[in-house]
Amino acid sequence: MSDKKQNKRNNNKNYDDDYNPRFRKQRKKVCVLCSDKNFVLDYKNPEQLKKFINERGKILPRRNTGTCAKHQRDITIAVKRARHIAVLPYAQD
Numbered sequence: 124m125s126d127k128k129q130n131k132r133n134n135n136k137n138y139d140d141d142y143n144p145r146f147r148k149q150r151k152k153v154c155v156l157c158s159d160k161n162f163v164l165d166y167k168n169p170e171q172l173k174k175f176i177n178e179r180g181k182i183l184p185r186r187n188t189g190t191c192a193k194h195q196r197d198i199t200i201a202v203k204r205a206r207h208i209a210v211l212p213y214a215q216d
């Protein structure tokens with residue numbers, strides 16, 4: 124019984140070393156607008172802007188989309204303009 128318990132603890136330790144989500148290898152997200160030179164942000168194009176909002180219509184933070192600070196500012200302006208002309212919703216549900 125005690126052997127089994129000890130074994131289980133060791134297994135857990137190995138599991139933590141390899142797969143602990145807190146120390147998961149971070150994949151470097153690259154800004155979509157920086158990587159694609161031909162990408163022109165258009166506030167009249169809802170399909171394009173939908174990538175940067177969630178299902179409730181909120182603008183996604185930079186940590187989720189991986190956009191750089193400069194382009195995140197452009198995106199927020201574009202999304203707000205799109206909402207104003209009723210291309211995108213202010214809120215859903």
Ligand SMILES: [Zn+2]
Pocket residue numbers: 154155156157158190191192193194
């Ligand atoms: Zn960028």
